[in-house]
Amino acid sequence: MFKxxxxxxxxxxxxxxxxxxxxxxxxxxxxxxxxxWRAFGVQVPxxxxxxxxxxxxxxxxxxxxxxxxxxxLHRGSRGLAGTSVLVSVAIVAALGWSSYAPxxxxxLA
Numbered sequence: 001m002f003k004x005x006x007x008x009x010x011x012x013x014x015x016x017x018x019x020x021x022x023x024x025x026x027x028x029x030x031x032x033x034x035x036x037w038r039a040f041g042v043q044v045p046x047x048x049x050x051x052x053x054x055x056x057x058x059x060x061x062x063x064x065x066x067x068x069x070x071x072x073l074h075r076g077s078r079g080l081a082g083t084s085v086l087v088s089v090a091i092v093a094a095l096g097w098s099s100y101a102p103x104x105x106x107x108l109a
Contacts, residue, residue, distance in 0.1 A: 007081050011069040014088035018062045021095045025055045033099050051098035061091040 030052040037044050051058070068084035071077070 007069070007072065011065060011081070011084050011088060014085070014092050015062050015065050015069075017092050018058075018065070018088065018095065021092070021099075022055060022058050022062070025052065025095070025099070029099075030055065048098045051095065058091070058095065061087070065091070 033048075034044060034052075065084050065088040068080050068087065072080035072084060
């Protein structure tokens with residue numbers, strides 16, 4: 001029972017962060033970040049522009065993570081649970097990186 005509770009928290013916490021980031025960016029957050037960069041005269045990186053342009057498609061991430069999580073609970077699969085956590089954390093990192101560390105990214109071709 002404790003393992004299932006840990007799995008729920010381990011997956012749903014990063015999914016909640018994903019949903020919060022996507023919702024914020026989709027509802028005015030992108031404009032705020034862009035205004036800050038422009039105010040400091042910073043050029044917006046291509047990766048950040050890509051993420052902001054395609055933010056509506058990022059809703060697939062939480063859906064995939066929750067689906068993997070549900071399958072892991074149903075089947076009792078540690079592999080699916082681990083995959084769900086890794087995918088979730090990767091999406092959170094990609095979204096956060098696009099907004100908070102754009103100077104560390106490479107250019108997209």
